[in-house]
Amino acid sequence: MQIIFKVKEGRAGEVEELVTKSISKALPGFPANDVTVRQVFPGVTTGQRSRLFTVDLPDRLPDQKIDEVIESLRNEDALEYAEVPAPKQPMEDSAAR
Numbered sequence: 001m002q003i004i005f006k007v008k009e010g011r012a013g014e015v016e017e018l019v020t021k022s023i024s025k026a027l028p029g030f031p032a033n034d035v036t037v038r039q040v041f042p043g044v045t046t047g048q049r050s051r052l053f054t055v056d057l058p059d060r061l062p063d064q065k066i067d068e069v070i071e072s073l074r075n076e077d078a079l080e081y082a083e084v085p086a087p088k089q090p091m092e093d094s095a096a097r
Contacts, residue, residue, distance in 0.1 A: 001058065002084070003055050003066075003070060003073065004053070005054075005055070006051050006052055006081055007079055007080070012050065014078065015053055016037045019073065020032050020035050022072045022076050023073075027065060034057070035057065038054050039053055040054055051080075
């Protein structure tokens with residue numbers, strides 16, 4: 001399960017600690033080593049894209065727990081938003097039209 005979030009400007013340096021703490025609040029006893037935070041566009045250091053991150057959580061979490069994690073992340077002052085990405089849609093074949 002993947003959640004995407006955007007960090008407010010100037011707060012990217014604390015993102016991993018912040019997200020791990022927020023997830024621990026939502027899921028007491030959840031092992032921190034099961035949390036993986038990644039930058040969506042690694043190597044980009046400026047602009048809007050540099051502040052986009054994902055957190056990977058185990059797929060075994062029930063929907064209610066995922067909702068609690070998202071709500072906990074949304075309540076963090078350092079984050080602009082947090083959400084589950086929309087499912088990828090297959091691209092239409094333009095020749096089929």
